[in-house]
Amino acid sequence: MNLTEAKKQFIQTWGTLGSEWGINRTMAQVHALLLISPNALCTEDIMEQLNVSRGNANMNLRELMNWTLINKELVPGDRKEYFVAEKDIWEIARIIARERKRREIEPVLKVLNGLKEVEGDQSDKELKAFTETINNLSNFVGKMDKSVDMMLKADENWFFGTILKMIK
Amino acid sequence: MNLTEAKKQFIQTWGTLGSEWGINRTMAQVHALLLISPNALCTEDIMEQLNVSRGNANMNLRELMNWTLINKELVPGDRKEYFVAEKDIWEIARIIARERKRREIEPVLKVLNGLKEVEGDQSDKELKAFTETINNLSNFVGKMDKSVDMMLKADENWFFGTILKMIK
DNA sequence: TTAAACTTTCAATTATTTCTGAAAGTTTAT
DNA sequence: ATAAACTTTCAGAAATAATTGAAAGTTTAA
Secondary structure: OOHHHHHHHHHHHHHHHHHHOOOOHHHHHHHHHHHOOOOOEEHHHHHHHHOOOHHHHHHHHHHHHHOOOEEEEEOOOOOOEEEEEOOOHHHHHHHHHHHHHHHHHHHHHHHHHHHOOOOOOOOOHHHHHHHHHHHHHHHHHHHHHHHHHHHHHOOHHHHHHHHHHHHO | OOHHHHHHHHHHHHHHHHHHOOOOHHHHHHHHHHHOOOOOEEHHHHHHHHOOOHHHHHHHHHHHHHOOOEEEEEOOOOOOEEEEEOOOHHHHHHHHHHHHHHHHHHHHHHHHHHHOOOOOOOOOHHHHHHHHHHHHHHHHHHHHHHHHHHHHHOOHHHHHHHHHHHHO
């Protein structure tokens, strides 16, 4: 397989994976494109290589900046903005974990903890089932949350080393 | 807060989380409803409690069965099918991990490994960047995959115990 | 200033996903 | 056999999400 074909396939695959995980397909594709680019790209490059409009390119670049997955890079003597992706995969994983924790896990945990306060007849079967599920879930999601905190502090080798040692 | 209100909020929250993670909102809501139900529910119950059509209820129940997150339960003397959810949160987490691994991680890993074979001029900057990213990514995704395997075999307490011990 | 170069916005359009509900299919009891 | 009870299917409708592109906004150089 040649490079052009391989790039195309990678960008397409990454886009599909993104949308299966609730991330805008184009955002994932822009990210993929920048991940494999040896040098910074400008909006025009992205529009051209992915066949998307200026508005779409701009919006997804902005969103990737929000996630801190990409950075602006200034090219001396050029007014355009260029973009580069963070290339370290472990760092990328941490960024994504951090953001999803903040945007999704933490709010859910808050709701679950609030739902522990539900009042009513303690001998009611419905209430008992509800309370038990909420307690188990909030306990579990709490541990997930802590695990992400752990990962955010950890070194890649230690992290995988610990998890993988049992099946090495 | 009373039980009725709390249930509503839980179902709504779980549905939102589901769609943020690429799972159909209604499927997540049906799952949530069954998770907090002390007894098995039939299609009618679900249609009524979630205000969805028969077709929608049926399709999502079927899909939850595919995931093995719920099971049919037969009530003697009743021709209707009733459904119960697996209640053990660790077991649920493993089911979801297993299914997402199979449906999403494994196919991507296959593509990434295929993309290592790309041919071309080894001194080309573009090719070098591409190859390096693909190698790093396939290495990382491979470790993720193995970690999921590990989790699938592990006991909940051991798993979280190991991960959490550093920040306890 | 001002005009060219560039970025951002957003209303309208297009694409994608999900949902509905009635019809078709299946199973069971008699 | 047949009819009632129940489940599944699927074409069209509705809802949601993503995209376009032109206009408005901003920055910079001269």
